[in-house]
Amino acid sequence: MKKNLLIIGAGGHGRCIAELAALTGEFSQVNFLDDAWQPELAAESKIVGRTEHLAKYKHSFSHVFIGIGNNSVREKLHAQVLAQGMSLAxxxxxxxxxxxxxxxxxxxxxxxxxxxxxxxxxxxxxxxxxxxxxxxxxxxxxxxxxxxxxxxxxxxxxxxxxxxxxxxxxxxxxxxxxxxxxxxxxxxxxxx
Incomplete structure (x- = not known):
């Protein structure tokens, strides 16, 4: 059974992560959380919400990946993902x-x-x-x-x-x- 992946961050690094995830063949679905989310563009961009919506997707995605290059931001988000009990890819x-x-x-x-x-x-x-x-x-x-x-x-x-x-x-x-x-x-x- 294939997994699905929620990437936090839809900027340059996040898009590289999405492409890599597709290359692995492990994931049937890849979506993003990004703080630039606009509901009217969601279908086009595969962005389903903002980072503050992480808990909402706790049971919808088998894995999360933090697609942000900034080390300190990545560390904070890492703690949030683990606090939600979500699995990191x-x-x-x-x-x-x-x-x-x-x-x-x-x-x-x-x-x-x-x-x-x-x-x-x-x-x-x-x-x-x-x-x-x-x-x-x-x-x-x-x-x-x-x-x-x-x-x-x-x-x-x-x-x-x-x-x-x-x-x-x-x-x-x-x-x-x-x-x-x-x-x-x-x-x-x-x-x-």
Missing amino acids: TLVHPTAFISPSAQIGRGTVVFAGVVIGPGSHVGDNVIINCNSTIDHDGFVDDFAHLGVGVQLAGSCHIGKSVFIQAGSCAGFGVVAEPYAVFAPGSTLKSRA
């Missing part, structure tokens, strides 16, 4: 490679071309964008966001809610402290 693009020994948390998205190496651990509600790499024994904590093409060598530890923007890289064993933000093209370095 974890989505993996068919072209991603995840080692059988890696662990991926609930509510996390792994986009096209991602490689996650052996012994790696990715927390809850993490965004791993297209063509990013987490080499062996890497840790990416809850609510972190790896932008497009982020390359992490082995044994890196990316803290809670870190945002590493597109094209950044880190050598072996680098630690990124929680809530840090790295500009596009950054080279993350270990403390000396």
Whole structure:
């Protein structure tokens, strides 16, 4: 039996999530909650309400996904979804490679071309964008966001809610402290 999916957020990231959900073939129906909801446009956009309507859909959707890129907003919504007793979907693009020994948390998205190496651990509600790499024994904590093409060598530890923007890289064993933000093209370095 196929599942159905309610995506919170119908912006750019949310639309990418909807396309990925369709590619997986797991969901018979995909709809959105978005605070820009206008009832007269609902049929066209697949938006069924605002985020404040989450409880209304508790029994209508088997899974929820938070399609918002902002880490702190995603964390707040994550708590609301769990408080409603709803199940978070974890989505993996068919072209991603995840080692059988890696662990991926609930509510996390792994986009096209991602490689996650052996012994790696990715927390809850993490965004791993297209063509990013987490080499062996890497840790990416809850609510972190790896932008497009982020390359992490082995044994890196990316803290809670870190945002590493597109094209950044880190050598072996680098630690990124929680809530840090790295500009596009950054080279993350270990403390000396």
